[in-house]
Amino acid sequence: MKIQPSVIVPLGYGKYVKSDRVTAVVPIEDERGPGRRTFVYVEDMKEPLVASRAEDSLVRDLAREPRDVTRARQQQEILRDLLDDLGTVNATVRDILRDRSNLDLNFLERRLRDALEESTD
Numbered sequence: 694m695k696i697q698p699s700v701i702v703p704l705g706y707g708k709y710v711k712s713d714r715v716t717a718v719v720p721i722e723d724e725r726g727p728g729r730r731t732f733v734y735v736e737d738m739k740e741p742l743v744a745s746r747a748e749d750s751l752v753r754d755l756a757r758e759p760r761d762v763t764r765a766r767q768q769q770e771i772l773r774d775l776l777d778d779l780g781t782v783n784a785t786v787r788d789i790l791r792d793r794s795n796l797d798l799n800f801l802e803r804r805l806r807d808a809l810e811e812s813t814d
Contacts, residue, residue, distance in 0.1 A: 698711075698712065698713040699711060699712070699713060700712040700713075700754075700755070700757065702715070702751065702754045702755055703746070703754075704731075704733055704742060704744035704745065704746060704751070705728070705730075705744055705745030705746045706728060706745050708742060708744065710733060710735055710742065712754070712755045712756075714735050714736050714737075715733060715734065715735055715736075715755055716734045716735065716736050717732075717733075717734040717741075718731055718732075718733055718734075718748045718751050718752055718755070719731065719732040719734070719741070719748070720732075720747070720748045721743070727745070728743070728745045729743055729745070730744055730745055730746055730747050730748070731743075731744040731746060731747060731748045731751055732744075733751065765812070769809060769812055772805050772808060772809055773809065775805060776802060776805045776806065776809070779798055779801060779802050779805070780802070782798055787799065
């Protein structure tokens with residue numbers, strides 16, 4: 694599991710912490726109740742914060758990727774799928790599309806490859 698830096702994680706009741714500052718998440722066993730589910734240890738703090746959320750949901754949020762990273766990966770996957778699909782179109786169909794509708798699949802393939810190469814740099 695990789696903790697994502699600079700993701701703000703809600704602990705409940707208006708408490709938030711940066712994901713990369715959390716050093717431990719420990720379920721409260723004694724005196725557990727409403728508003729007291731999990732101890733969250735944060736670097737440079739002597740005492741843990743008390744979270745009202747369960748430890749499994751906190752850990753899930755701590756390891757979650759930011760939405761923009763997830764969205765970028767989804768977009769790259771779509772572009773790869775489209776590139777793969779374009780690769781199955783034969784030369785005759787490509788010529789017809791280019792001549793009759795000005796749709797140049799070869800040009801689109803080059804643009805997709807360039808975009809994918811730029812995103813991995």
